[in-house]
Amino acid sequence: MSPRLALGAFVAALVLVPLVPGLPVFWITLLGNIGLAALVAMGLVLLTGVGGMTSFGQAAFCGFGAYATAVLSTHYGWSPWLALPVSLLVSGSAAVVLGLVTVRLSGHFLPLSTMAWGLSLYYLFGKIEMLGRHDGISAIPPLSLAGFELTDPRAIHYVIWGTVIAAAILTLHLLDSRIGRAIRALRRGQLAAESFGINVARIKLIVFVYAALLAGLSGWLYAHVQRTVTPTPFGISAGIEYLFMAVLGGAGQIWGAIVGAGLVTLLKEALQRLVPALFGNSVQIEGVVFGIALVALLQFAREGLWPHLARILPAPVRLAPKAAEALARRAFGGDRNRPLLVLDAARKQFAGLVAVNDVSFKVGRGEIVALIGPNGAGKSTTFNLITGVTKLTAGTVRFDEAPISGTSPQVIARHGIARTFQHVKLNPDMTVLENVALGAHLRGRAGLMAAMLRLDRRDEARLLAEAACQIERIGLAEHMMKPAGSLALGQQRMVEIARALAMDPELLLLDEPAAGLRHFEKAALADLLARLRAEGMSILLVEHDMGFVMGLTDHIVVLDFGTKIAEGPPDAIKTHPAVLEAYLGGAA
Ligand SMILES: Nc1ncnc2c1ncn2[C@@H]1O[C@H](COP(=O)(O)OP(=O)(O)OP(=O)(O)O)[C@@H](O)[C@H]1O
Numbered sequence: 171m172s173p174r175l176a177l178g179a180f181v182a183a184l185v186l187v188p189l190v191p192g193l194p195v196f197w198i199t200l201l202g203n204i205g206l207a208a209l210v211a212m213g214l215v216l217l218t219g220v221g222g223m224t225s226f227g228q229a230a231f232c233g234f235g236a237y238a239t240a241v242l243s244t245h246y247g248w249s250p251w252l253a254l255p256v257s258l259l260v261s262g263s264a265a266v267v268l269g270l271v272t273v274r275l276s277g278h279f280l281p282l283s284t285m286a287w288g289l290s291l292y293y294l295f296g297k298i299e300m301l302g303r304h305d306g307i308s309a310i311p312p313l314s315l316a317g318f319e320l321t322d323p324r325a326i327h328y329v330i331w332g333t334v335i336a337a338a339i340l341t342l343h344l345l346d347s348r349i350g351r352a353i354r355a356l357r358r359g360q361l362a363a364e365s366f367g368i369n370v371a372r373i374k375l376i377v378f379v380y381a382a383l384l385a386g387l388s389g390w391l392y393a394h395v396q397r398t399v400t401p402t403p404f405g406i407s408a409g410i411e412y413l414f415m416a417v418l419g420g421a422g423q424i425w426g427a428i429v430g431a432g433l434v435t436l437l438k439e440a441l442q443r444l445v446p447a448l449f450g451n452s453v454q455i456e457g458v459v460f461g462i463a464l465v466a467l468l469q470f471a472r473e474g475l476w477p478h479l480a481r482i483l484p485a486p487v488r489l490a491p492k493a494a495e496a497l498a499r500r501a502f503g504g505d506r507n508r509p510l511l512v513l514d515a516a517r518k519q520f521a522g523l524v525a526v527n528d529v530s531f532k533v534g535r536g537e538i539v540a541l542i543g544p545n546g547a548g549k550s551t552t553f554n555l556i557t558g559v560t561k562l563t564a565g566t567v568r569f570d571e572a573p574i575s576g577t578s579p580q581v582i583a584r585h586g587i588a589r590t591f592q593h594v595k596l597n598p599d600m601t602v603l604e605n606v607a608l609g610a611h612l613r614g615r616a617g618l619m620a621a622m623l624r625l626d627r628r629d630e631a632r633l634l635a636e637a638a639c640q641i642e643r644i645g646l647a648e649h650m651m652k653p654a655g656s657l658a659l660g661q662q663r664m665v666e667i668a669r670a671l672a673m674d675p676e677l678l679l680l681d682e683p684a685a686g687l688r689h690f691e692k693a694a695l696a697d698l699l700a701r702l703r704a705e706g707m708s709i710l711l712v713e714h715d716m717g718f719v720m721g722l723t724d725h726i727v728v729l730d731f732g733t734k735i736a737e738g739p740p741d742a743i744k745t746h747p748a749v750l751e752a753y754l755g756g757a758a
Pocket of ligand 1: 548
């Protein structure tokens with residue numbers, strides 16, 4: 171059975187459920203509640219599971235959606251359908267305002283701030299006169315279609331689940347796209363993502379608003395299903411429940427949101443019946459048992475339930491990309507007599523430690539330059555100064571005559587500077603192909619809506635074909651569709667090079683590219699770099715393997731304790747007294 175068939179079977183079951191003769195309406199209502207919760211949990215899966223931003227305050231966005239439509243349809247007599255865009259606008263605008271503050275926070279500050287506004291918004295809903303304070307708003311009109319009021323839970327069931335399935339499909343489309351790769355890179359590879367020109371702050375805000383819109387949509391539906399809204403379902407405890415649903419279902423798995431919402435809703439319902447039956451009505455310990463059950467479930471399935479379920483479902487077949495129209499290539503124009511990269515008295519001081527001490531050197535066009543030196547000499551820090559990861563204390567870095575020091579990694583990447591990292595920064599759960607395609611992010615155009623509606627296929631095919639081409643170039647074609655984390659470290663370093671090449675850079679910065687490679691792999695890498703140089707690309711590499719460096723480079727810069735002690739062609743460096751002293755000490 172293909173995944174499409176499995177989805178078809180699920181949809182068919184949802185269509186048939188209300189038609190089952192004798193099925194109590196209560197169960198249909200419960201299923202509708204699961205659907206409403208699944209919409210919120212789906213946003214949280216994207217925000218927390220995929221994007222790595224934990225939010226406890228998601229229920230507040232349901233509140234914005236629900237109250238907006240409640241006010242408009244009761245106080246002003248608007249049709250619920252007309253109020254829908256306003257509900258989404260209110261939730262989305264609130265998310266923009268809160269997101270601008272929240273997504274910049276990191277570590278525990280982020281979830282704490284979501285708790286803070288989750289709490290304050292709950293109290294705010296209960297204080298506003300127009301929202302009916304703690305009594306809320308009642309007599310909200312039901313949804314109606316073609317003049318028929320959808321008051322029957324069976325009819326509303328189709329509206330809710332149609333929305334849930336559509337939201338799941340659109341979200342899956344989004345994740346399987348250029349923007350989706352950027353979203354998936356947030357959790358484990360923000361620095362790498364920025365180094366490939368991805369505006370991480372913007373992508374985070376997009377995810378934040380997207381999750382809020384799903385919550386707002388759920389709130390709008392909730393208002394017209396329940397026909398009354400009060401602050402309680404939009405408080406912090408509801409926010410925690412939604413988070414449980416996302417995590418229990420399988421954080422990071424869109425379908426897991428439905429599983430999690432189903433499990434938590436059914437568990438709560440079951441306990442509300444079972445606990446009084448077992449312990450009597452006077453002992454109200456449902457909440458305690460509920461908490462214990464959730465903790466036990468998390469112990470049993472740390473990755474959530476979806477991965478367990480996915481094992482018995484058909485696995486999606488991952489096909490290598492087909493050939494597509496080639497992406498435009500950068501022209502290595504510039505005057506060959508003028509250097510491409512110039513460091514002028516670049517300095518970096520970490521408190522009392524001078525890691526890079528007024529270092530100056532140039533990288534010419536179509537030249538391979540090596541930056542060498544003993545451990546702790548300041549090579550990686552110099553790389554980080556060039557790529558904007560670390561800010562200069564003094565001095566300047568110019569690329570093609572334009573000063574780039576003081577700008578962000580994302581802006582520097584746009585100049586055509588790509589890099590690899592000393593400690594590999596791939597997303598281990600994404601395929602090799604997807605990791606490499608991330609490098610080509612700036613060469614694609616398709617945005618959020620195009621991705622959701624699958625209007626990005628041509629753009630996407632070109633990006634994937636480019637990624638596949640670079641993977642073939644580094645000799646890892648047979649590993650293209652494997653998760654990057656399953657490759658040996660040396661191979662992962664090569665994947666980083668392919669990712670950098672997918673950006674079509676003019677300057678390639680390689681941090682220890684030969685580390686972990688076997689002899690024949692190093693020879694292949696040297697051959698590749700020589701070919702890139704012949705094509706006009708400039709390369710700056712940090713490398714400890716002197717055989718590799720001496721046989722390949724045009725020019726070598728030597729650092730020791732942050733200071734440049736020598737520079738020149740390989741033959742001169744081999745016998746330079748200061749270099750021998752730095753590497754071999756007194757024995758030289
Ligand atoms: N963020 C930081 N804060 C404080 N000190 C730092 C920081 N980053 C680097 N250093 C220090 O700066 C010096 C240079 O480090 P760097 O990593 O640039 O050296 P390296 O030449 O790349 O060494 P290796 O070959 O071992 O990677 C070291 O003494 C290191 O401890």
